[in-house]
Amino acid sequence: NAGVTQTPKFRILKIGQSMTLQCTQDMNHNYMYWYRQDPGMGLKLIYYSVGAGITDKGEVPNGYNVSRSTTEDFPLRLELAAPSQTSVYFCASSYSGKANEQFFGPGTRLTVL
Amino acid sequence: GESVGLHLPTLSVQEGDNSIINCAYSNSASDYFIWYKQESGKGPQFIIDIRSNMDKRQGQRVTVLLNKTVKHLSLQIAATQPGDSAVYFCAENFGNMLTFGGGTRLMVKP
Numbered sequence: 759n760a761g762v763t764q765t766p767k768f769r770i771l772k773i774g775q776s777m778t779l780q781c782t783q784d785m786n787h788n789y790m791y792w793y794r795q796d797p798g799m800g801l802k803l804i805y806y807s808v809g810a811g812i813t814d815k816g817e818v819p820n821g822y823n824v825s826r827s828t829t830e831d832f833p834l835r836l837e838l839a840a841p842s843q844t845s846v847y848f849c850a851s852s853y854s855g856k857a858n859e860q861f862f863g864p865g866t867r868l869t870v871l
Numbered sequence: 872g873e874s875v876g877l878h879l880p881t882l883s884v885q886e887g888d889n890s891i892i893n894c895a896y897s898n899s900a901s902d903y904f905i906w907y908k909q910e911s912g913k914g915p916q917f918i919i920d921i922r923s924n925m926d927k928r929q930g931q932r933v934t935v936l937l938n939k940t941v942k943h944l945s946l947q948i949a950a951t952q953p954g955d956s957a958v959y960f961c962a963e964n965f966g967n968m969l970t971f972g973g974g975t976r977l978m979v980k981p
Contacts, residue, residue: 762914799971800971800972800973801915801973802971814967855967863917865914
């Protein structure tokens with residue numbers, strides 16, 4: 759299994775541009791999550807999904823959108839990039855929804871200039 | 872709002888010594904707590920967790936202690952090795968969401 763994969767690894771955006779961060783897992787996990795991590799800080803939950811077709815807001819959802827059309831994929835969309843969205847983005851998945859069973863991807867480093 | 876935080880941003884220890892990383896939490900309704908290790912350029916890696924009805928749990932070279940009276944969580948690493956150098960985060964779980972603390976960087980001197 760490849761586990762949780764994220765693309766791209768790095769990206770620089772201009773203010774107002776849009777982009778989609780891709781996340782795929784091949785473990786048939788029901789639960790998937792998107793976090794952001796600012797320098798020297800812990801992770802903050804943006805959105806999560808408990809299964810295909812179901813998404814819910816986390817702690818910091820403003821400025822982001824998600825969709826979950828398949829079990830494997832959970833893309834994160836930024837419509838109008840802002841400097842405040844400069845961060846490292848981590849996708850995670852778990853089978854049962856238990857936080858101690860979350861597998862994290864390698865992250866996407868996004869810079870908005 | 873309620874949050875999880877850490878006392879020490881950086882901890883430097885000699886190889887072979889024991890390390891103790893501390894964390895304070897404020898949400899008394901959290902049902903369990905987790906310690907993560909994050910190496911540079913990687914995602915967090917689960918180390919150990921503890922349920923709110925426990926006060927101690929041991930793993931391989933690691934022990935987590937939970938003091939609900941003072942809302943304090945600690946991670947003890949025995950015989951610290953160079954490979955333990957990383958940033959350590961505590962997190963508390965309530966419902967479907969994790970709340971992370973700010974992280975402590977552990978540096979192991981050879």
